[in-house]
Amino acid sequence: MGILEDFRKMLADIPLWKELGTAPERIKALEEKVAALEQLTGGKRPGDSCPYCGAASFRLDHVDMHGQREVWKCTDVACGKSKETRHDLMNKPRGKAGTFGR
Ligand SMILES: [Zn+2]
Incomplete structure (x- = not known):
């Protein structure tokens, strides 16, 4: 012992x-x-942080233009703002941005 x-x-x-x-x-x-x-x-991953209100409810709404345009929306009822991202216009030298910006 x-x-x-x-x-x-x-x-x-x-x-x-x-x-x-x-x-x-x-x-x-x-x-x-x-x-x-x-x-x-509800078993879902929280959304990204909304750049407008800060809630973790910013989600991809839809993609079009063969994946070149994304629309993200805030699902927070009080906010509801959206943001468009154009991949076809990114990382191009100034003056070659197509119809946007000039
Ligand atoms: Zn928001």
Whole structure:
């Protein structure tokens, strides 16, 4: 019994061993938090941050022009703003931007 008792005392002095003892409780608490968050988002990933109102509800609405134009909309009822991104006009030298800008 003396050797086992010494071994238990030695384990109790190791910080990681103490932490392992609290792991099941902490894992259960985290599982409950994840379940609550999943319920809040309806199982969907939150949208990007809206550049207008800051809500995590900025989502891709549609893509057209063979993927060259994207329209993003804020699904927050109070905001509802949208943003258009034109990939065909990006990264081109000035003066060669087509019908936009000039
Ligand atoms: Zn917004």
